Amino acid sequence: MSDGQGALKVVDAFDLDDELRTLLRPGDMLKDAQQRRHRLPRYFYEVPSHDFAMNARVTPHFALNEFTLVDLKEAPRLQQWPRYVPCAVRVLAFFLEQFRAAAGGSVHIAVNGGYRSPAHKMSESATPHMWGTAADVYRIGATILKTKEAIEKYNDIAEDLSDDVRVLRYGHITGTNADDHVHLDLGYITLIPREISEDRMEMPQEHRPRFAFEERRQRTDRRQPTEHPAD
Ligand SMILES: [Zn+2]
Numbered sequence: 723m724s725d726g727q728g729a730l731k732v733v734d735a736f737d738l739d740d741e742l743r744t745l746l747r748p749g750d751m752l753k754d755a756q757q758r759r760h761r762l763p764r765y766f767y768e769v770p771s772h773d774f775a776m777n778a779r780v781t782p783h784f785a786l787n788e789f790t791l792v793d794l795k796e797a798p799r800l801q802q803w804p805r806y807v808p809c810a811v812r813v814l815a816f817f818l819e820q821f822r823a824a825a826g827g828s829v830h831i832a833v834n835g836g837y838r839s840p841a842h843k844m845s846e847s848a849t850p851h852m853w854g855t856a857a858d859v860y861r862i863g864a865t866i867l868k869t870k871e872a873i874e875k876y877n878d879i880a881e882d883l884s885d886d887v888r889v890l891r892y893g894h895i896t897g898t899n900a901d902d903h904v905h906l907d908l909g910y911i912t913l914i915p916r917e918i919s920e921d922r923m924e925m926p927q928e929h930r931p932r933f934a935f936e937e938r939r940q941r942t943d944r945r946q947p948t949e950h951p952a953d
Pocket of ligand 1: 851856857858905906
């Protein structure tokens, strides 16, 4: 992930203040609509500002802000900066990049259609939106996704990408169907960045918060021909 302004900060949500921990609920178990229990994410990217989110590329065609667009349905504190988005969002962005290529058009994520915290008013039972691994897409290229024909067409394209991709069938039952967007998700993926050491206790830190910065890949160096060390 690159942003042109420095590395992206990874935080352990157990290190955040009481209000943020209460809203983000790191490590808590949550039941989905089928009563299956899933553990909420613990590691988040800290997004310092709107400008940063606009400029931070997760993949070539998706900026961080596209996954953090929320309205007043999100908890007030989580509408302020810095904001937090689960690290698994980068896996979602990778799949969306494949989806964009297969669909042959730019993919537009709706407001409230990316990450939604457990405190978001649309969050009832567990959905992958709370893991940062779901996207509600309302437009692809020039096509507004509100007809059965369009939604089914792009649902099929999304499902063909991988067995890990799930979509909501066209229909009118909230949570089960979608009738004005394509919902695609990867399930309940939690991502532990490689910079993180997991030997911490799952409780608020008593001293200074600890965090890591994601290592940025040196793309230009990687693509240069390998020089053989003189040995
Ligand atoms: Zn959705």
